[in-house]
Amino acid sequence: MLHSAVLMPKPTFFNLSEKKRQKITDLAISEFASADYDNASISNIVKQAKIAKGSFYQYFEDKKDLYLYLVDSASVQRIDFIEAARKAEKSKQKRDFFRELRWRFGISIQFSLHHPQLTQIINRAAYSDSPVKKEVFQRLQAAYKKPIHDLVERGIANGDLRADLDPDLATFMILTTADNLRYFIPEKLEIDTEALTESAEIVLDMQGVERIFDGLIQVLERGMGSTTA
Amino acid sequence: MLHSAVLMPKPTFFNLSEKKRQKITDLAISEFASADYDNASISNIVKQAKIAKGSFYQYFEDKKDLYLYLVDSASVQRIDFIEAARKAEKSKQKRDFFRELRWRFGISIQFSLHHPQLTQIINRAAYSDSPVKKEVFQRLQAAYKKPIHDLVERGIANGDLRADLDPDLATFMILTTADNLRYFIPEKLEIDTEALTESAEIVLDMQGVERIFDGLIQVLERGMGSTTA
DNA sequence: CTAGAGTGTGACCGACAAGTCACATGCTGC
DNA sequence: GCAGCATGTGACTTGTCGGTCACACTCTAG
Structure with missing residues (x-):
């Protein structure tokens, strides 16, 4: 499970400050914990995290990318x-x-x-x-x-x-x-x-x-x- | 489970010819079997069944109504x-x-x-x-x-x-x-x-x-x- | 023949989603 | 000070959905 997969997000995500990265991760966890894949909303995550939609897509390829990252993690x-x-x-x-x-x-x-x-x-x-x-x-x-x-x-x-x-x-x-x-x-x-x-x-x-x-x-x-x- | 619930659809649904009713039911079963609640699509069911969207809503109150009917049944x-x-x-x-x-x-x-x-x-x-x-x-x-x-x-x-x-x-x-x-x-x-x-x-x-x-x-x-x- | 209830219709609405892109901003090396 | 790259931005596109509604059709009772 882990070996090859663990860091799916783009490098930009790991360049973020620890604090910002953690904030995004936490909010994403919270979102995907309270709704299943389809109902979890990227729009909602970025709103809560106060980052632009476009920024999110600088960090992750797409929704699947984030999801797999969360599950693996x-x-x-x-x-x-x-x-x-x-x-x-x-x-x-x-x-x-x-x-x-x-x-x-x-x-x-x-x-x-x-x-x-x-x-x-x-x-x-x-x-x-x-x-x-x-x-x-x-x-x-x-x-x-x-x-x-x-x-x-x-x-x-x-x-x-x-x-x-x-x-x-x-x-x-x-x-x-x-x-x-x-x-x-x-x-x-x-x-x-x-x-x-x-x-x-x-x-x-x-x-x-x-x-x-x-x-x-x-x-x-x-x-x-x-x-x- | 059964007693009160079994026939949630509107009376119009049961006025339908056996054939038509069965067709709709079968397609609905197929739809809800192959996708979960959110991904099951009423639009898809009516398209397959060749009935108008409006007709569907003559038979069922809403998506939940159909769903509960199917689960009960x-x-x-x-x-x-x-x-x-x-x-x-x-x-x-x-x-x-x-x-x-x-x-x-x-x-x-x-x-x-x-x-x-x-x-x-x-x-x-x-x-x-x-x-x-x-x-x-x-x-x-x-x-x-x-x-x-x-x-x-x-x-x-x-x-x-x-x-x-x-x-x-x-x-x-x-x-x-x-x-x-x-x-x-x-x-x-x-x-x-x-x-x-x-x-x-x-x-x-x-x-x-x-x-x-x-x-x-x-x-x-x-x-x-x-x-x- | 007609009034009107019951039934059928599909264009349309508002909501919301994922993902894009032209542009703005910041930051670094020169 | 400035060129140029990395990063940040949010309005926008495209798509799909559930649900509505003004209208058309049908069929029966009088």
Whole structure:
């Protein structure tokens, strides 16, 4: 995803002062987080950013260019966030498959609480229509899927998971469930969905979330775990 | 969902000859199946149907009106399809929870193969942006969720499912997994996704599908099933 | 034959979008 | 001070949309 793509905008964009560039980026994120590709409006972004339409097109080739930049950048930030969290961990002890999985669920939630708009962009990218939907979907899908798939393979290899488990199927179930937790958690904990996508500061009933994770991991562990363990 | 809503269009629409009404409906379905709410174009529908723009607005209040009609009608057709399949069954013997679940997975696939456009509309309705997204999402969600939730409750009551299982969580996992099978199956069986949403006649590797169901049900059964059974 | 309700029509309107371009401004090296 | 390049500008073009409306047609009741 990242390697070749990360800086799609024109060089002029990166010549801008940090402040101006950040302002434009922030407003663009906000726009694409609150509306899907078609409804997000360049006109609106430039109005808010108080720059001329023409200037915008000095920075970006076109709407797609900006969009891909935002999706990539959101995706990279997510990966960095997870990396950072992993490095920040004290205990070096390895977790077994399901403890590791649980940890990842937790981190995902953390990211979406800290960066609701980036999360929104990523979520939209995968499902809402856009001229580049297919490509973006596959990129994101691969980026999300690979780590889990690897984890599953390792889990099978080291006996945490049943040997006869289909790794593709297991990966699918885990990813799908994790991804849709964003609908289930607010519903179960009776939280206003609107608020989650806007404010950066949400107090979540962490105990409630933990309980959901417990239930989830329990089902997955019984369902996929090796019986000898 | 159905009760009050099913016939949103104006009476004039139902005064139309069966043929004309069907033509308009079919073209509208096709339009809203191939584009999301915003990109679906009334202008395009009337052009294809060879009726005047003004005529369209004699039949429907506005774009939302048509859209809600289509979503409702797709939803009703899905329910009818399942009902019909159930009635067509010879054996009256009751299935246990997981056999019942498996049967429902199968029927869902059948419906999406027989009515790819209706399926597309329903899928879009739940996730893509529209002025009535929230309402539609909740309606559909409820319509899908309730039957499964009931099934789960019964499963727990009769001992097919663990007594300590959270019914909401179980329902969520089942629904989410079932819903996303539409991504997994084509990927796993290496089928062109495009084709699935267009043609009505697709030959699916049913053995492959059965194998996926087997794996899925196995995980769910071990994960949620009562250990005594 | 005619009055008038119901139906059909498509040019038209206002809104808004993405993207362009001729021109203005600022900035640097000479 | 000035040539010339990079950057900034916003009115403008082109396109599409949802929705309207003054008018035409049709068909039935009297």
